[in-house]
Amino acid sequence: MKKEKAIVVFSGGQDSTTCLFWAKARYSEVEAVTFNYGQRHKLELECAASIAQDLGIKHHILDMSLLNQLAPSALTRDDIDIKEEDGKLPNTFVDGRNHLFLSFAAVLAKQVGARHIITGVCETDFSGYPDCRDIFIKSLNVTLNLSMDYPFVIETPLMWLNKAETWALSDELGAFDYVRSQTLTCYNGIIAEGCGECPACRLRQRGLDDYLSLRNDRVL
Numbered sequence: 001m002k003k004e005k006a007i008v009v010f011s012g013g014q015d016s017t018t019c020l021f022w023a024k025a026r027y028s029e030v031e032a033v034t035f036n037y038g039q040r041h042k043l044e045l046e047c048a049a050s051i052a053q054d055l056g057i058k059h060h061i062l063d064m065s066l067l068n069q070l071a072p073s074a075l076t077r078d079d080i081d082i083k084e085e086d087g088k089l090p091n092t093f094v095d096g097r098n099h100l101f102l103s104f105a106a107v108l109a110k111q112v113g114a115r116h117i118i119t120g121v122c123e124t125d126f127s128g129y130p131d132c133r134d135i136f137i138k139s140l141n142v143t144l145n146l147s148m149d150y151p152f153v154i155e156t157p158l159m160w161l162n163k164a165e166t167w168a169l170s171d172e173l174g175a176f177d178y179v180r181s182q183t184l185t186c187y188n189g190i191i192a193e194g195c196g197e198c199p200a201c202r203l204r205q206r207g208l209d210d211y212l213s214l215r216n217d218r219v220l
């Protein structure tokens, strides 16, 4: 374990909770940052706060409600339904959201003396968010280091994993049951298995089914 400090960009969902466990296994000190941008469900913030508390992690919640003014989107506006059309960005897209979150996380990281910034972005299940791509993260890392004259290292443990492999990682970290029962991925604000119908639930469930069948094969 490195005697260093890390900040995890944390939403209370499956991916970022797995990243929180990943960071805890690696760094002597871990803090989490959650952005409040007028999520549909306040439950998302509460869920993040209770996970951070369970893991004994200092939790920062930063107000990013201005995103709501910038991007009309199903995640931030109650009057827009979540739709998904083939080959198009889902209408949950907020332009530059991840770019902004990572930049604010970096300002916070420097203030608290953390060099490592961990984010659960992933290019494998690429849903068209350009600021979740590996090439963007590498570019931003250089920019942040130059902008603050500070040796940040952005780490993306999930970048090349599919959803089943992300479940496998949580299992390796001893966190499979916790992640399965305590995290919130569902767009309809239902914890754990969720509503089962929204795109986020379907993606999560498909990955879980894939992983469970792999795990059963291994046991047999």
Ligand SMILES: [Zn+2]
Binding pocket: 185, 186, 187, 188, 189, 194, 195, 196, 197, 198, 199, 200, 201, 202
């Ligand atoms: Zn759902």
